[in-house]
Amino acid sequence: MKIATIAQDPQCLHDIQKYLANVNMSLPMVAITGGAQQIPAVIEQEHPDLLLLEGIKLNPGEQQILRVVTSRFPDLGVIMVCPPQPQEFLLEAMRVGVREVVPTPINQHVLIDAVERFQQRMAIAKAPLHQGKILAFMPCKGGSGATFLASNIAYTLAALENKRVILFDFNLQFGDASLFVHDGASATSIADVTRQIQRLDGSFLSSSSIHVLPNFDVLPAPDEPEKAAEIKPEHIQALMKVARKHYDFIILDIGRAFDAISIQCLDQADLIFPVLQQTLPFIRDAKRVINTFNSLGYPEDKIRLIVNRFGKKDDITLADVTNTLKLEVFKAIPNDYSVVAESVNQGIAVTKLARRSAVAKSLQEMAHELTRGNEQSGLLKKLFSFNAIPLMS
Ligand SMILES: Nc1ncnc2c1ncn2[C@@H]1O[C@H](COP(=O)(O)OP(=O)(O)O)[C@@H](O)[C@H]1O
Ligand SMILES: [Mg+2]
Incomplete structure (x- = not known):
């Protein structure tokens, strides 16, 4: 599984990379400082399975980018990292294809659990169907x-x-x-x-x-x-x-x-x-x-x-x-x-x-x-x- 992280906050980007590496040093990872505008290029060039996003406010432009990317790459997992948000925000995130929202300040276990949940879902989806x-x-x-x-x-x-x-x-x-x-x-x-x-x-x-x-x-x-x-x-x-x-x-x-x-x-x-x-x-x-x-x-x-x-x-x-x-x-x-x-x-x-x-x-x-x-x-x-x-x- 390949993970790409795009974050506005360099410290947050660093923490995410560190937590992920603590669990599995061999996971291929891409880390970029930036915003939603970077998403299409990262997806097309790096082909990650999972995208971690920090600093997204879900304004209309960001929503549009996410909607297009998650429709074009339906197998892509998107996890957002952001301060605790009201229910409406979470619903909006789900509508544009975000699977999970991890609150800041980031807790290593919460982040890893979310990543592992996606990894398991991916393993099940990719497992060949039993064929007697x-x-x-x-x-x-x-x-x-x-x-x-x-x-x-x-x-x-x-x-x-x-x-x-x-x-x-x-x-x-x-x-x-x-x-x-x-x-x-x-x-x-x-x-x-x-x-x-x-x-x-x-x-x-x-x-x-x-x-x-x-x-x-x-x-x-x-x-x-x-x-x-x-x-x-x-x-x-x-x-x-x-x-x-x-x-x-x-x-x-x-x-x-x-x-x-x-x-x-x-x-x-x-x-x-x-x-x-x-x-x-x-x-x-x-x-x-x-x-x-x-x-x-x-x-x-x-x-x-x-x-x-x-x-x-x-x-x-x-x-x-x-x-x-x-x-x-x-x-x-x-x-x-x-x-x-x-x-x-x-x-x-x-x-x-x-x-x-x-x-x-x-x-x-x-x-x-x-x-x-x-x-x-x-x-x-x-x-x-x-x-x-x-x-x-
Ligand atoms: N290898 C074998 N050696 C000896 N007798 C056999 C052998 N295979 C089958 N039989 C006998 O032939 C009979 C008919 O077999 P069956 O399997 O009912 O045939 P089919 O389903 O082809 O009509 C069986 O009841 C069994 O007694
Ligand atoms: Mg018979």
């Missing part, structure tokens, strides 16, 4: 494992990476995502939130969700189709905007259909994970899904292909998948029938149930890569540099 990442999981064909992966990645990001996570189940007709990580029914759903969209904020979103962990909320799909019909495409943007502010990761389990709501979700997503398995019917449908992403205008680096139930000995290799779909595989999640079946049947995430199983480890790796923002695991990259056999033209 939206990750959408979409099955290329029913039974790919998209819901299993979405719910388990969400759990793992919260449990092991300490992120604040919310999982939205956008399989609006027959959603089951909450049952993969939680064993009870829920009284509320996405429809209850969108019905009162004007009330939507972080605490309403969280209080409508199931708290699977203190930092992991799940908002299930509605339990009846009529309620699902109440959710409109125009609700999605508002929902995502609030979710981004309050969570680090927003995980969307999206059904197979491309409709107005799923496309809104995909548009909002930072990354889309189409999920497929290593057999021809899945690969065929994956091709269609990826073509649709292309026609929706999504850039290639928004799409992260996941091969689920991966088996090293399967006829179709990861290289085949890449060659056919013209996309690298972001992650291959191993097939682990007994662990996954037990997890799904009990409604307990694999990371909790069998943390050392191959499938849980693979999810943990993926969660870790996502928090590091890693592009791709080195191993997979190597896999694709050779052995490529075209499968479909």
Whole structure:
């Protein structure tokens, strides 16, 4: 923060500089003896964040100068230093853009408090808005494992990476995502939130969700189709905007259909994970899904292909998948029938149930890569540099 002081009284100017330097020697400062006429030149040449003014009487000429400067530089803070004044004077000062008035004789603490208040306000204004990442999981064909992966990645990001996570189940007709990580029914759903969209904020979103962990909320799909019909495409943007502010990761389990709501979700997503398995019917449908992403205008680096139930000995290799779909595989999640079946049947995430199983480890790796923002695991990259056999033209 840069501070410029303009004062009529040289002694006052000296005191102000001394007090400011006592607190922070390294603050860049400009000190000028003079009046309101100096203000425009100081602002334009020095670009201070904060202007301290002494000796201003707020006569019409001074008011005009201050009004112009504070309108042209709305982020500039102006603090006036002057003898105690009546209420009308203070109001007039506020009207021309002065933020605070510090009375003379100057008390160091009063001056520093006023400067620090401005500094804090500036820090808040400049802090970047919290922007959580939206990750959408979409099955290329029913039974790919998209819901299993979405719910388990969400759990793992919260449990092991300490992120604040919310999982939205956008399989609006027959959603089951909450049952993969939680064993009870829920009284509320996405429809209850969108019905009162004007009330939507972080605490309403969280209080409508199931708290699977203190930092992991799940908002299930509605339990009846009529309620699902109440959710409109125009609700999605508002929902995502609030979710981004309050969570680090927003995980969307999206059904197979491309409709107005799923496309809104995909548009909002930072990354889309189409999920497929290593057999021809899945690969065929994956091709269609990826073509649709292309026609929706999504850039290639928004799409992260996941091969689920991966088996090293399967006829179709990861290289085949890449060659056919013209996309690298972001992650291959191993097939682990007994662990996954037990997890799904009990409604307990694999990371909790069998943390050392191959499938849980693979999810943990993926969660870790996502928090590091890693592009791709080195191993997979190597896999694709050779052995490529075209499968479909
Ligand atoms: N990596 C895996 N290993 C073994 N079984 C899996 C795996 N992933 C998913 N499954 C099984 O596949 C079933 C279907 O998964 P689901 O996530 O409901 O698919 P989708 O949402 O794509 O239709 C799950 O109930 C689970 O039993
Ligand atoms: Mg599903």
